[in-house]
Amino acid sequence: MRWYDSLRRRAEIAYVRRRGRPASQATLTAYLAEPGGPRSRFGVTVSSHVGKAVVRNLVRRRIKGALDALPPPARPFRVLIVAKPAAAAAPYERLAADLVRALGAS
Helix, strand or coil: CCCCEEEECCCHHHHHHCCEEEEEECCCEEEEECCCCCEEEEEEEECEEEEEEEEHHHHHHHHHHHHCCCCCCCCCCCEEEEECCCHHHHHHHHHHHHHHHHHHHH
16 A cells, blocks of 8 residues: 555646645755645646657656655655656666656755
C-alpha cells in the first residue's frame, strides 16, 4: 500500500498548480501546497510534449516508482509533479534524484 493518496479531481490539481510553491529541476517541476487532509496527496502530469503515450506512461511509472521508494514525510502535504520533455530520455536514477531535490527544495 502506498504511503500517499492521489490527486484526482481537476479542481484540486489546478489549486496545487496555482497556489503551490514550484521547485524546478531538469526533468520535472514539483508544486508543493498545504495539506488537504491527514495523508499526503500526489499527482503526476505528463503532457504530450514529453512524447507519445508509451513514453508518457513510462515516465509516469518511473516517477511513481521513485515516490514509492521515498520514506513518508513527517507531515502531510499536496504535491503536483509536472514532467518536462527532458524526462523522456532520462534514466530512472536521474528522475529519482531530481524528484528528491525538488521535494527537498520545496
